[in-house]
Amino acid sequence: MRTVKLELGPDSYDILIGRDLLAQAERISALLPQPRAAIVTNTTVATLYLQPLVDALTARGVDVLPIVLPDGEQYKTWETLNLIFDALLGARAERKTTLIALGGGVVGDMTGFAAAVYQRGVPFIQIPTTLLAQVDSSVGGKTAINHPLGKNMIGSFYQPQLVLADLATLDTLPPREFSAGMAEIIKYGLIDDLAFFEWLEANIDALMARDVAALTYAVERSCQNKARIVGEDEKEQGVRALLNLGHTFGHAIETGMGYGVWLHGEGVAAGMVLAAHASRLLGQISDADLQRITGLIRAAGLPVQAPDFGYERYAELMAQDKKVDAGKIKFILMQKLGQSYIGTLTPDIVRGALQAGCSADAVASSLA
Amino acid sequence: MRTVKLELGPDSYDILIGRDLLAQAERISALLPQPRAAIVTNTTVATLYLQPLVDALTARGVDVLPIVLPDGEQYKTWETLNLIFDALLGARAERKTTLIALGGGVVGDMTGFAAAVYQRGVPFIQIPTTLLAQVDSSVGGKTAINHPLGKNMIGSFYQPQLVLADLATLDTLPPREFSAGMAEIIKYGLIDDLAFFEWLEANIDALMARDVAALTYAVERSCQNKARIVGEDEKEQGVRALLNLGHTFGHAIETGMGYGVWLHGEGVAAGMVLAAHASRLLGQISDADLQRITGLIRAAGLPVQAPDFGYERYAELMAQDKKVDAGKIKFILMQKLGQSYIGTLTPDIVRGALQAGCSADAVASSLA
Incomplete structure (x- = not known):
């Protein structure tokens, strides 16, 4: 134990x-x-x-x-x-x-x-x-x-x-639920733990096969990451907001599709890909980084494309986010692969990210 | 100010x-x-x-x-x-x-x-x-x-x-609402401020006439009492429970009559009288003390008799109280006039207090 x-x-x-x-x-x-x-x-x-x-x-x-x-x-x-x-x-x-x-x-x-x-x-x-x-x-x-x-x-x-x-x-645990959990595990790598991201790339097959040793390590390291961040900022006055990587888009997907249609982890997965697209449009991560992110998320059995509600509907759904301050939506974005930050986006970048990361055919799970 | x-x-x-x-x-x-x-x-x-x-x-x-x-x-x-x-x-x-x-x-x-x-x-x-x-x-x-x-x-x-x-x-403020507030003011005197209780006895007519100086003093002294007790025990692990004097019986009256029929302060007033009856039956306050308590409550335009639900119904209603611990109901009782404590009561004492303090003709307010 x-x-x-x-x-x-x-x-x-x-x-x-x-x-x-x-x-x-x-x-x-x-x-x-x-x-x-x-x-x-x-x-x-x-x-x-x-x-x-x-x-x-x-x-x-x-x-x-x-x-x-x-x-x-x-x-x-x-x-x-x-x-x-x-x-x-x-x-x-x-x-x-x-x-x-x-x-x-x-x-x-x-x-x-x-x-x-x-x-x-x-x-x-x-x-x-x-x-x-x-x-x-x-x-x-x-x-x-x-x-x-x-x-x-x-x-x-x-x-x-x-x-x-x-x-x-x-x-x-059904495979779709297992994958949903993988989304949050991958999230910790992207927030500020590049070594864990790379370990996940190397061990994704063992994890998806539910290898006990791999799974124990992934759960422990995820909990260590979360405990460290929450220990610094219990009430989300600052760094804890990083744990919401993929969640601003993800919550919009969940609410927009109707609660329960997409699993929370699936919304977060497609949301992290949208955050990656936005970060690439800002020139902060490369095409190769983006490919590594979508590759790992896909290998975890998760959606890499979000449903295509259109910009206006996304903007409306995201305006209800708890991180909104004085009407400004805060996004968790990637400064580089394995290092995220709290920022804002212009409507143009949001539009561009949605164009790149949404699909009319998006489905919640590759297994659905 | x-x-x-x-x-x-x-x-x-x-x-x-x-x-x-x-x-x-x-x-x-x-x-x-x-x-x-x-x-x-x-x-x-x-x-x-x-x-x-x-x-x-x-x-x-x-x-x-x-x-x-x-x-x-x-x-x-x-x-x-x-x-x-x-x-x-x-x-x-x-x-x-x-x-x-x-x-x-x-x-x-x-x-x-x-x-x-x-x-x-x-x-x-x-x-x-x-x-x-x-x-x-x-x-x-x-x-x-x-x-x-x-x-x-x-x-x-x-x-x-x-x-x-x-x-x-x-x-x-309508007279009935004003009286309801007086119940909580009188409560502070009974908890642990005998000097304030005696001041209230001397100034009840001025207060009921809403004399500005008297009212200002009564509100300030009440807030000082409450602030002191809450400052010692914010989450009610101990002494804060004293602020519930009259409330175990009072909540039972409010819930039993249907929310809104008796005002909260009216339930507390009749509840304090029941607590006083119980304390008298325990030999902790005298008949004269009881008369002073009921006298002040009556002078504040408040009920001194509780509705007569019968013991079984009171017991059932009070069993939902938040101060219940391991099935034991905690009551706030009077050790002497102007000094309360947290204790328990035998069913006999509860019955006796209800017999003394309930009336089939009890009405919420003398003004109702």
């Missing part, structure tokens, strides 16, 4: 990475301030991992309330969140009752937000079961639900007590 | 108390990180104070978005909160756009919660226009909405940048 520490003073916590950690329920029960917990999951994950976890915790004397939500980004709404509150209040969950998120990014984001606001805040633990959640969304305390006008518009910064990433849960 | 400082390290802020502060819009505009603000208010307050504030801010170059909600505790719901999000997103409000709460406790609690979670947190300012909001709910950063199963069950601790209490807004 590998441990990555996220240093945030009194809110610091461990990210545990390894196989079969789910069976080690004492790692969870040891952290509970009272022997009560609610496990929030979705219908898909519940059939695979809920009962063993309930049994393991129950065996340690924990009173467990399972809460099973519908599966999909389209359910990342207030209505679904309210199902959590209804269940918690119905069972008289208290301020010391811990919420455990068992699932992917949607379950983690919603459970974290529920924990942030139920009775003004209760403890929570992340057990991410998708690659995307293990390398990105379960780490760093961003929680949210979507609003019809924008993704993740309602939420909190609220840190978990523990992240427990059981790599064995990836064995059952 | 009087200034009370709430000391919370980097989250410290001023509470300004005086007449005609609303006209001093530069106190607000000076704090805005961008010249944009949304003013959240309700239909009643809007007709009285919205336009002058909009005009004063606009004259200082602030782009103002007014958001007018329906008036009443029964609207302290997710549905109403969503009206704020819809308006903010429709107007492309950004992370640096400030939310200004202009109104009573319901407006302040909902606006504060909206500010806590819109784009994971935006700045906000409290302009309380009711006595209750000026002495209690606008100070200390508790924000929330109600759930059908319990009051204030969904919310955040989220501090404002400024509280601006314009005592002139109390001129238009």
Whole structure:
């Protein structure tokens, strides 16, 4: 097992990475301030991992309330969140009752937000079961639900007590979901870790074959990158915005297509390619760099072309981005391969990037 | 003008108390990180104070978005909160756009919660226009909405940048609302300020006549008491729970009667009397003390008898209280007159207090 520490003073916590950690329920029960917990999951994950976890915790004397939500980004709404509150209040969950998120990014984001606001805040633990959640969304305390006008518009910064990433849960992950997680892994290479980008180029086949050693390394290095950046800037006053590489375009794609049509990681993949096109138009990366980026993203089974909504629609969707300041959209761009920065773009460059990176035939996944 | 400082390290802020502060819009505009603000208010307050504030801010170059909600505790719901999000997103409000709460406790609690979670947190300012909001709910950063199963069950601790209490807004406050605010003022005397309790006994007639000097003193001393307690324990790990004197019974009354039937302050008043009955049954305060407490509450135009739901229903309603720990309800009780503590009660004492303090004829207000 590998441990990555996220240093945030009194809110610091461990990210545990390894196989079969789910069976080690004492790692969870040891952290509970009272022997009560609610496990929030979705219908898909519940059939695979809920009962063993309930049994393991129950065996340690924990009173467990399972809460099973519908599966999909389209359910990342207030209505679904309210199902959590209804269940918690119905069972008289208290301020010391811990919420455990068992699932992917949607379950983690919603459970974290529920924990942030139920009775003004209760403890929570992340057990991410998708690659995307293990390398990105379960780490760093961003929680949210979507609003019809924008993704993740309602939420909190609220840190978990523990992240427990059981790599064995990836064995059952569908290929399209696995690829979606790869998008966030590639993102860390492009933000400021060229050596990791090059390692990914060299090991992409092993990763896609889910080789245990390669996967362990990729998840650990991703979490190290994320923990370092979040540790510097928890509330996204500065450098943390770099983690949004590909996300301004990506959120526009997700919202524009309708939540759940493109997976989050797929939107981020096509969004990173658009950011690369913009950076190339600015003369900051070369054609060869662009080819390496699209090559790696394609090899990870991800889309390298975005849907062709047209400039006006993209501009409208991106105007709702949380990084907008005084009407100016902030983009994460590439200064060179493996080094990103926070900048702005003229409409001409955005148009050019969209022309180069959109296609009427774009589909979310090469496997879709 | 009087200034009370709430000391919370980097989250410290001023509470300004005086007449005609609303006209001093530069106190607000000076704090805005961008010249944009949304003013959240309700239909009643809007007709009285919205336009002058909009005009004063606009004259200082602030782009103002007014958001007018329906008036009443029964609207302290997710549905109403969503009206704020819809308006903010429709107007492309950004992370640096400030939310200004202009109104009573319901407006302040909902606006504060909206500010806590819109784009994971935006700045906000409290302009309380009711006595209750000026002495209690606008100070200390508790924000929330109600759930059908319990009051204030969904919310955040989220501090404002400024509280601006314009005592002139109390001129238009209906008598029943004024009395509701008196309940929270009396509460501070009972928590740990016997001198203030005795001052209130001596000055209740002047206060009820809304004498400016008396009112200024009462609001300032209440805010000093609250600021001291919140400064010691922002997240209610300990002493802050004392501020809930009368609230465990009071919330049960509010929820049990249906939100909006009894005003919050009325529930708290009858709840404090029930807490006093329980304390007398425990032999901690005398009959004479009880008479002084009920006398002052009655003189403030507040109910001294609670509705008679019966023990079982009270127990059920109170079991949802946020102070419940391992199934045990925590009550705020009186050790002696002017000194409260956090304790528990046996069912017998609760029954006895309800028998003494409930009436089938209880009405919310002596003026209702």
